[in-house]
Amino acid sequence: MKEINSKHRILILGASGFIGNAIYKELCSYFRTFGTFSTPNKEFEKNHHFFQYSVEKDDVVEILEIVKPTIIISALRGDFSSQVIAHSHIIEYLNAYKSKLIFLSSANVFDAYSKYPSYENDKTLSHSVYGHFKIKIENMLLRLPKRQVVILRLPMVFGAQSPRIQEIKLFLKEKEPIEVFPNLIMNVTTETKVTQQIHYMINRNKSGIFHLGSDDLVHHNDFIKEIISTLGVNNPILKQVYTTNDDRYLAVLPKTNKLPKHLHIKSQEILTELEIN
Numbered sequence: 001m002k003e004i005n006s007k008h009r010i011l012i013l014g015a016s017g018f019i020g021n022a023i024y025k026e027l028c029s030y031f032r033t034f035g036t037f038s039t040p041n042k043e044f045e046k047n048h049h050f051f052q053y054s055v056e057k058d059d060v061v062e063i064l065e066i067v068k069p070t071i072i073i074s075a076l077r078g079d080f081s082s083q084v085i086a087h088s089h090i091i092e093y094l095n096a097y098k099s100k101l102i103f104l105s106s107a108n109v110f111d112a113y114s115k116y117p118s119y120e121n122d123k124t125l126s127h128s129v130y131g132h133f134k135i136k137i138e139n140m141l142l143r144l145p146k147r148q149v150v151i152l153r154l155p156m157v158f159g160a161q162s163p164r165i166q167e168i169k170l171f172l173k174e175k176e177p178i179e180v181f182p183n184l185i186m187n188v189t190t191e192t193k194v195t196q197q198i199h200y201m202i203n204r205n206k207s208g209i210f211h212l213g214s215d216d217l218v219h220h221n222d223f224i225k226e227i228i229s230t231l232g233v234n235n236p237i238l239k240q241v242y243t244t245n246d247d248r249y250l251a252v253l254p255k256t257n258k259l260p261k262h263l264h265i266k267s268q269e270i271l272t273e274l275e276i277n
Contacts, residue, residue, distance in 0.1 A: 011069035020075035026195035080133040102150040114248035119255040120209040155213040160277035177239040180221035187213030187251040211252035
C-alpha cells in the first residue's frame with residue numbers, strides 16, 4: 001500500500017469526465033483526493049470522496065468549504081457562463097486560503113492564429129466561442145500571484161477510451177462519414193500522459209503556463225487515417241473539410257516551461273497505445 005501524502009488535499013472539479021477521472025485515478029493513491037460528478041451515478045455516490053455538483057445549478061463554494069483543498073484541478077465541462085462564475089468563486093477561495101489552481105485550458109485559445117504553432121508566452125486570440133471562454137478564465141487567473149496558478153493548454157486528446165476514439169469507432173460501425181481536416185496541422189496527446197504530467201507538477205510544486213502537446217506535428221487527416229488503420233479498418237468513409245486554402249496550425253509547443261524527457265510524447269505513441277488496447 002502506498003503511503004498517502006498528507007501535505008495536499010486535492011479537489012478535481014469534473015472528476016467524472018474522461019480527463020478528470022483519469023486524473024483522479026492517477027492521484028488518489030498518493031494524495032487525499034476528492035472529486036465532483038454531475039449526473040447521478042451509483043459508483044460515484046458510494047465513494048465518500050465524491051460530491052455531486054452541477055456547475056449550472058450548484059455553488060462551488062459549498063464543496064470548497066467542506067474539502068478545504070490545497071490544490072484544485074479544474075476539468076469542468078458545461079455552460080460557459082456558469083463556468084466563468086464558478087471560477088470567480090474559486091479565485092475568491094484561492095485569495096483567502098493561498099491554495100493553487102490547475103486549470104485545463106485548450107489550444108483553441110490560439111485558434112485565430114494559423115500561420116505558426118503557439119508557445120506559452122504568445123498572446124492569446126480566438127475566433128471560436130470555446131476559445132474565447134477559455135481565454136476569459138485564463139485572463140482571470142493570470143491576475144493571481146503566479147505561484148497559485150498552473151494553466152495547462154491541451155491539444156486534441158486521444159486515448160483508447162477517449163470520446164474522440166469512441167466516436168470514430170461508432171462512425172466506422174455505422175458506416176457514417178468521418179470528418180477530416182486536410183489543412184489542419186496539430187499536435188496531440190493522451191489522457192495517460194496528461195495525468196503523469198500533472199502528477200509531476202504537483203510533486204515539484206510547478207506553476208505557470210504549460211503546453212502539453214506532442215513534440216511532433218501531424219496533419220489531422222493523416223493522423224485520423226492512421227488511427228483508423230490501427231483499428232483494423234481499411235476503407236473508411238472520410239469527409240474532407242477544407243476551412244481554408246492554406247495549411248493552418250493549431251498546435252501548442254513548449255519553449256519556456258519544458259518538462260523532463262520522460263514526460264514528452266510523440267504522436268506514434270498514441271497509435272501504439274491504441275494497438276495495445
